[in-house]
Amino acid sequence: MKEVRFWGLLLGLFVCLGAVIPLVSKADVLDTAPAGLNLEGLFEPGKFDRNSATMQTVSKNGHSQHVIELTNDDNQVGAMWSTPVNRFNMRVDNQVSMWVNFGDKAVGEGLAVVLQNDPRKMSAISRYGKKSIIGENLGVYGTDTYTRRTAPATIAKTAIQKSWALELDTKVNDGGFWGLYPRGNSFDEKPKKMHMAASYPASPDTYTQRGGLTSSYRFEQNHGSIADKLPLADGNWHHLVLKWVASKQIMSYTLDQGPTRMTTIDTTVFGKDTRNVTWGLTSTATTANARTLVVFDRLPQPIEIESDLNVTNLTQERTVHEGDWVHGGDELEYEYVLSYLNGDNEWQQVKASLPLPEQVHFSHAKIRYADGTEEEINLPADDNESSVARLQHDLQRTLSMKNPHAYITLIGEAAKVDRDTFVEDDMSYFEGHEMKTATATPHFTITTNKTVNLTIEPLTQVKKGEPVIIKGQIKLNDGLDFDNDGMRIEYRVNGEAGEDYQLSMDDPVGYVEFEVDAEELQIGENQITLRAHSKDNAYSEPVTVTVTVIGGELQLKKVSTESVFAPIKLTGTAQVSRPEGLEVVVNDDTGSKAAWRLEATATPLVTNQGRTLAGNLYYQDGTKLTMLGKDAVEIARQKTVPGIDYDVTAHWSSQQGLVLKTTPAAVPGSYQGTITWHLSTVPEE
Incomplete structure (x- = not known):
């Protein structure tokens, strides 16, 4: 009996312990x-x-x-x-x-x-x-x-x-x-x-x-x-x-x-x-x-998708990169680009999850597809009680080789801050049935609305082949002390951007002095537009200066060494002929604001035996004929863009140009003469 009771007690203990084991x-x-x-x-x-x-x-x-x-x-x-x-x-x-x-x-x-x-x-x-x-x-x-x-x-x-x-x-x-x-x-x-x-x-x-x-x-x-x-x-x-x-x-x-x-x-x-x-x-x-x-x-990717993001400061007209600075109140554009690169299936039921930084107030969002269709995106309501973390949106169109791109654009304004404010980076997600992709937003800093003032010393003309020396001064409008660290000048010559000039820490604070290479300049007037940027991307209003490059040549760049007048059939009456293949090209590379003048003189037309043609060369200006002889006749007067060729003969109309007129006494034969071209600058009035 004792042994039976012992095993019964053991069994009961086992069951009890088993009951409290967490499952x-x-x-x-x-x-x-x-x-x-x-x-x-x-x-x-x-x-x-x-x-x-x-x-x-x-x-x-x-x-x-x-x-x-x-x-x-x-x-x-x-x-x-x-x-x-x-x-x-x-x-x-x-x-x-x-x-x-x-x-x-x-x-x-x-x-x-x-x-x-x-x-x-x-x-x-x-x-x-x-x-x-x-x-x-x-x-x-x-x-x-x-x-x-x-x-x-x-x-x-x-x-x-x-x-x-x-x-x-x-x-x-x-x-x-x-x-x-x-x-x-x-x-x-x-x-x-x-x-x-x-x-x-x-x-x-x-x-x-x-x-x-x-x-x-x-x-x-x-x-x-x-x-x-x-x-x-x-x-x-x-x-x-x-x-x-x-x-x-x-x-x-x-x-x-x-x-x-x-x-x-x-x-x-x-x-x-x-x-x-x-x-x-x-x-x-x-x-x-x-x-x-x-x-x-x-999952394996039966399709190949690429996502990218471009953030643009529309106010400053520049791309916002990692670590950049923007100003409070600057208008920012976030453009996501989804690209379908390859695959057997469409990318469908795509869900976008996009971060909305608390420091950027978004006002508009839309999607534009490669096939031209567009759809508006409703932004979450901002009740000013809590920051809206993300924008969730289902794309209404599928992406495929026939419709390979979706451009998701968000427009917002950087918050106006009273001290420099950091905007953290984040991840944007795009998930469809076939795959999921992500792209990162850049981090940047919103700075106060201080501005930079730039003054540039007046410039005069320079000779061809010489650089332009730019001198000036930078100041901050808030009166705060600063140094040259990160201070730079961006400039454009006739619309073409040059390499930014970085101020040296060894120079006086805000002092600007650098060269614009001669290769960046053209003969004549050049518009140089400059803008100063501070380390935190505060910037000045653009300053434009004009410099004139002089010292080039006024030249006949191309003149026909030979020209043949169309053959004349003598019938006992006066005949007219025009030259064939005549070409006269002028190039004014002086940089002068004055016009140039092209004149011509001519010798009589004679045969090898010395017989003179019964007729003369004339210049027809559209209204009258002027005979070419020992006295110079004005052919053209123009003010042209420096360095640009001007083809004189190509600008003649059917009522202009050189004309050969014979009299009824003309005798058949081969006649030759010489035209001399005279090119000069017209004195400025």
Whole structure:
């Protein structure tokens, strides 16, 4: 009796202790899920009987996301496969990352990340029995149920075909207690503990049959690139990253930022010239309540997207870079540019999440698409009680190769501050079904409205080839002391920007003296516009000075050495002929404001035998004819842009130019004469 009472007391104590052991509920595990992606439309459960895989919806910081639950009980097999919009492109670099949780008490068999082009597509799964699941195959490898000697090719045919798999194995299938239960439980006779490995499930080389004579036949799996003794089933979420380098056909994988392992994938296993493959997860469980959970935080990109941001100070007409200064009251433009670069699918249902700095008061926002359509964005109401942190907006248009760009523009005004105020950088996010991208906003400082005063000494003319010496003085209007640190002069010569001049710390405070190279100047008048900027980007009003470059030449740049008048057919009456191919070009490079004058004299037209033509050369100015002879005749008078060619003959109309007129007494023959051109400057009045 005493012994019976003792065992009864022991049993009661055991039950009592068991009752107070805290159990982690399913809800508790999902609550600890890391931040991840919304997978709606991107994955679907495999289409086969008894598939245990589901997608659970959870909320993280107001964001709806999914947790894939592959197994949650004993004797289960689960698979979750990518939909056509979420294929894995083997011809471009790609990356996948996920969080996995295998529990810490009721542990399943693990899971496999699978790339496959099995003819069954969404129905692909390892062969399994009607009653019992063969856990060691993880839903992707061959199924070992053979009692007799069998070829490895036979078991390979029961795996997912045309596939590659990375397994995270949480149960060492080594034949069971003393190896007494080997069949369907011997894949892991070499690994010592939980492990990670890669292989081709449908390849006979992946399997080796053991046994015979003194032991049962069973298959052992040949693990490639194995990482052994991993603490996978410890109740924690583990981060797995896979990176594919298409040019080298190398897949690397890293668990929890540990050592990175690499393996080559022969892409011909998926079929010749296969570009996109179905991918996903498979898992099995033989233990009751064994949960296998996955959260994706990055998916392969069937599309290539680029996002960029340009912040422009519209008031100062300059780009705002990292660390820049703007003035209180300056108008700022934030322009986000989303670009669809490449892909098989459209980027759709894009959600924009944009930071709205408290120190910038936004008044207008809109989106303009490459196809010309526009949409207005409603800004959040500012109740002045709390700062609005972010702008959330769903893009109404999809991006694709036909509509590759979206320009999101926000216009705002920098707050007017009484002391320098720092605006922090932040991240802008754009998330669609196929991918998520982000871009950073620049940090900058809003400064008080102090201004800079710049004075420049008057300039006179300079000779051609000489630089212009700019001298002046900078002062601050608030009367505060300052030094030359960060003080600079920006300038433009005839609209072209020159290289900013930085004031030297060795010079007197605010003293300006620098050269504008002769190469930046043109003959004649030059407009030089200067503006002073302080270190905190306070700036002066523009100051414009004029300098004249003189000393060039007034020249006949091009004159025809020979010109032939059109042949005249003598009929006993007066005839008229004009020159052919005559060209006279003037170039005034002096820089003078005066005009120039072109005159001409001519000799009589005579034959080689000395006979003089009965006729003369004339200049026709449109109203009258003036004979060319010993006295100079004005041909043109112009004031031209320095250094610019002026083609005199090209400006003649049909009623202007040189004319040859003969009298009825003209005798046939070949006549020659000389025209002399005289170019001079017209004295200024």
